[in-house]
Amino acid sequence: MRSVRLALAEKGVAHTLVGVDLVKGEHLEGQHLARHPWGKMPAFEHDGNAFYEASAIMRYIDEVFPGPALTPSTPVERARMNQVMSIVESYGYPASITDIFIPRVLVPSLGGQTDEALVEAAKPRAALFLKEIARLLGAGSYFGGASVSLADLHLLPVLTYLRATPEGQALLAATPTIEAWMGRMNERSSVQAVMPAN
Ligand SMILES: N[C@@H](CCC(=O)N[C@@H](CS)C(=O)NCC(=O)O)C(=O)O
Structure with missing residues (x-):
């Protein structure tokens, strides 16, 4: 997930990116399974400690490295940040990426056919996702308050990929904030x- 790379970039952390080609199935090969037994991305290592799960890695990066704080200081703002990160993982990513972006954009780019029923069934969940994050953002600038937090960095890649689909463009046009x-x-x-x- 690009959200971990965004957190590293916001903190200005020098790092090495290890390429794992999902299209070639490298994430399901032994070397990557040793990092991530579920065969997913991302995986991260620092100071001899290895982690996977994007939000855990992002919170670690924010705590350990200097640079601007990406976690708000008040309990309410922190809870809002954590809520948005969970919404992205539990509801937003499956609807937007697994069920819309992948069948609509990735599969055809690899020569396959879009599963239209899958996309159609995901549209109400993607719409609810956008409606709910719009409600949670309200008139605010960022999800954790006045400055960018991990929630903004976790959400942005999902919406960027969703916007690459006609379904996503229509949903975003309906949520101007x-x-x-x-x-x-x-x-x-x-x-x-x-x-x-x-
Ligand atoms: N809960 C995991 C989800 C990881 C995930 O689904 N990653 C996607 C890419 S962003 C992946 O590896 N997909 C490959 C696959 O499912 O085969 C996290 O937040 O790190």
Whole structure:
């Protein structure tokens, strides 16, 4: 997930990126399974400690490295950040990426056919995802308060990929505050360095 790379970029942490080609199935080979027994990305290592699960890695990065704090200081803002990160993982990612972006964009790019029923069935869940994050953002600038937090960095890649689909574009057009938030995020140098295209 690009959210870990965004956290590293926001903190200015020098790091080595180890390429694992999902299309070639390298994530299911022994070397990667040793890092991540479920065969997923990302996996991370620092100071002899290895972790997987994006949100755990992001929280570690924020705690251990100097640079701007990516976790808000008040309990309410922290809870909001954690809530948004969980929403992304539990509901947003499966609807937006697994059930819309992958069948709509990735599968055809590899010569396959979109499972239209899968995409159609995901649309209400993706719509609820956008509606709910728009409600949680409210009139605020960022999900954890006045400055960027891990929640913003976790959400941005999912919405960037969702926006690459016609379904995502329609949903984002219906949530102008989230569009505006994406515009603010896309101006950040971390996002410009890490995300493939904005
Ligand atoms: N809960 C995991 C989810 C990891 C995940 O689903 N990663 C995707 C890429 S972003 C993946 O590895 N997909 C390959 C596959 O499912 O085969 C996390 O947050 O790290």
